[in-house]
Amino acid sequence: MAKELTTRQEDYSQWYNDLVIKGGLADYSAVRGCMVIKPYGFALWEKMRDQLDKMFKDTGHVNAYFPLFIPKSFLSKEAAHVEGFAKECAVVTHYRLMNDPNGKGIIVDPDAKLEEELIVRPTSETIIWHTYRDWIQSYRDLPLLINQWANVVRWEMRTRLFLRTAEFLWQEGHTAHATKEEAIEETERMLGVYADFVETYMAVPVIRGVKTPNERFAGAEDTYCIEALMQDGKALQAGTSHFLGQNFAKAFDVQFLTKENKQEYVWATSWGVSTRLIGALIMAHSDDNGLVMPPKIAPLQAVIVPIYKGEDSKPVIDAKAKEILNQLKAAGVSVKYDESDNRPGWKFAEHELKGVPVRIALGLRDIENGVVEIARRDTKEKNSVPVDGIADTVVRLLDEIQQNMFDKALAFRTSHTTEANSWDEFVKLLDEKGGFIAAHWDGTPETEDAIKEKTKATIRCIPLNNKKEAGTCILTGKPSQERVLFARAY
RNA sequence: CGGGGCGUAGCGUAGCCCGGUUAUCGCGCCUGGUUUGGGACCAGGAGGUCGCAAGUUCGAAUCUUGCCGCCCCGACCA
Known part of the structure; x- marks a missing residue:
């Protein structure tokens, strides 16, 4: 299913x-x-x-x-730091439990109160600087x-x-x-x-x-x-x-x-x-078929799926598959031979869901023709390629997938980075297109807050090496020296 | 913490309004067999404190009250 x-x-x-x-x-x-x-x-x-x-x-x-x-007192030593983290700290107040004298269960022992309460680190600056x-x-x-x-x-x-x-x-x-x-x-x-x-x-x-x-x-x-x-x-x-x-x-x-x-x-x-x-x-x-893992950090870069045809085919296919498996391993590819007793279609879907970059399918027909079917997860293309030189083919393909995934993501970002020169344009872009919006801002926290309040968009950053360009703030119309990047964010 | 929704098998659910045999169905799981080029099929089988507690009743998944948990929306944020 x-x-x-x-x-x-x-x-x-x-x-x-x-x-x-x-x-x-x-x-x-x-x-x-x-x-x-x-x-x-x-x-x-x-x-x-x-x-x-x-x-x-x-x-x-x-x-x-x-x-x-972290001792609670440490956190308060840097004023801005405590201000930023105080609202979301878990605090350890006791160090022992006991049986509930009134019945079943276990309670915190009131006699085991810590003299100085401990914070579970939200970050470690304070303990480290101490x-x-x-x-x-x-x-x-x-x-x-x-x-x-x-x-x-x-x-x-x-x-x-x-x-x-x-x-x-x-x-x-x-x-x-x-x-x-x-x-x-x-x-x-x-x-x-x-x-x-x-x-x-x-x-x-x-x-x-x-x-x-x-x-x-x-x-x-x-x-x-x-x-x-x-x-x-x-x-x-x-x-x-x-x-x-x-x-x-x-x-x-x-x-x-x-x-x-x-x-x-x-x-x-x-x-x-x-x-x-x-x-x-x-x-x-990732896409609607599941995860898509970039080869360089994919837990598994390739998977080999056997396509059996009758009992007799098993040893033949297994032997060939393991040959390919060893060649790929020798070439430094992290690869698995999927011998589980699911059907091929099930395996295809499963490995797609998990985003394995390359799938190699192998049946009797392929062995006769000296080929394997190789499918790439990023584009979902399938091709028959010669078994000879399969390791080189896969290594090259992994590089190509890595590059293609980056290019695709970059193209998306490029097409979703837009300049806005008026408030109306800014709001329209946010609602209809999303992405990064490069716009002028008067440089004050008040204006940034007001924009956030009105649109839920925040200034993601002022890009490094940002080009200077005179303009006027999209909200207040005050002068600005450069555009900053706005977006709704996670 | 405010607003909305939901708790029935590992997952998804029917039944609840209008109480009444052994709690429904699908997926998944187990056994055996046949299969295998895009999520197989047949046969058999296991699996349930119906979120928890109290109450009403001859009888509660179903009605009442209280509690707990989770999800979604908002305020907070890597």
């Missing part, structure tokens, strides 16, 4: 949920707002994580691990370039699988530098790493930019971001990199001695991407 998928046109949100659930990436859990990441979804995350981890190490970072719990204070004394200790892979908890009111869950997995880089320039350079470097990763591996084109003060990370001087566009025309922030100035250094008193023997506060950055990237991947590429 077919697993019926809602189409994008029918209900985009439901389509997304169907893909996550039926594609085997994740399940809802017994805990509100928290999901179970299933093996296929976790395999995808592992591919992302491993690649990113390599890129972090290549840029000089090392991994460490800091506690899940620690850095002990680690940094001299300019020789800098730069300190540390990353951690962790889970964090933000008590969101409304959650969506991968896009916004109460608990999620991410990495957070936290670096300390001797100079402002160096810290800004680091912030930009890591934004570049993210952009490179998302474009090269996930095949999702991104806009690099800077957030306006309204959208800035709580406690940052500047928040850089990469913004991606989803197929429904909504933007999604795929990663952020923050220049924290000396805010946390001052809040946690982290100073170092310069070469000139002067005490100075260090300069900081932090940067992160999360399992939300999986949501971005799904909404950027």
Whole structure:
């Protein structure tokens, strides 16, 4: 029986949920707002994580691990930071349970109250900067370039699988530098790493930019971001990199001695991407038949499906299939021979649903002709190709799929990035077309809020290397020096 | 937290208004067989605290009250 998928046109949100659930990436859990990441979804995350981890190490970072719990008092040391996160913190108040003296069940032991309550980290700046204070004394200790892979908890009111869950997995880089320039350079470097990763591996084109003060990370001087566009025309922030100035250094008193023997506060950055990237991947590429995985991070790049014809055909087909399997493996392709006793049509649909980039089907007819049927997930094209040189063919095809997926997503973004020069035009574009809208803005938070209030669109970013262009704000008509990118966003 | 909707097998559901044999059907699952080029077919089988609790009644999935949970829309957000 077919697993019926809602189409994008029918209900985009439901389509997304169907893909996550039926594609085997994740399940809802017994805990509100928290999901179970299933093996296929976790395999995808592992591919992302491993690649990113390599890129972090290549840029000089090392991994460490800091506690899940943060003393409540730490959070209040940086004013903007506490302001930003206080509303969504889970708090640990007790450390013991006991049997309910009034009957069955178990209750919190009232005698086991913590002297200082603990926050479950919504992000780790405070605990990390508290620690850095002990680690940094001299300019020789800098730069300190540390990353951690962790889970964090933000008590969101409304959650969506991968896009916004109460608990999620991410990495957070936290670096300390001797100079402002160096810290800004680091912030930009890591934004570049993210952009490179998302474009090269996930095949999702991104806009690099800077957030306006309204959208800035709580406690940052500047928040850089990469913004991606989803197929429904909504933007999604795929990663952020923050220049924290000396805010946390001052809040946690982290100073170092310069070469000139002067005490100075260090300069900081932090940067992160999360399992939300999986949501971005799904909404950027997938179609009404299921997930579409870019080859470079697909948990499985190719699958071989046998088409039996009578009992006698099995050994012949199995032998040939395993030959092909070994050739592909030798060429570095992650590939599986699907010997399960489902029928071919069932397997085709299943692997399509899961987004496996390349499918190879093999029956007696093919063996006689020295060919296999090869189908690519991105375009759904099928072709007979010679068995000879199959590994090269597949490797080339995987590259082609990767490129095609990026090109397609880029073409979509290009065609959905529009300039608006008047309020009416702006509103019409938002409602009828969506996507990024490049428009003039007078630079004030009040105007940004007013636009958000009226249209639900926010300024996604001010693109880096944005061209200067005199104009007037679409809402207030006040003068503006450059266009910024608006969109409705996830 | 406000507005709307829903809880019956792993999933989707009928039955509820108008109480009455053994709770319906499909998918999935198990066994055996036949099959296999786009989600197979036949035969047999397993699987249920009808969200929870109390009440009304000879009798409750069905009526009443309370509670719990989930989903959608809004305020908050990576």
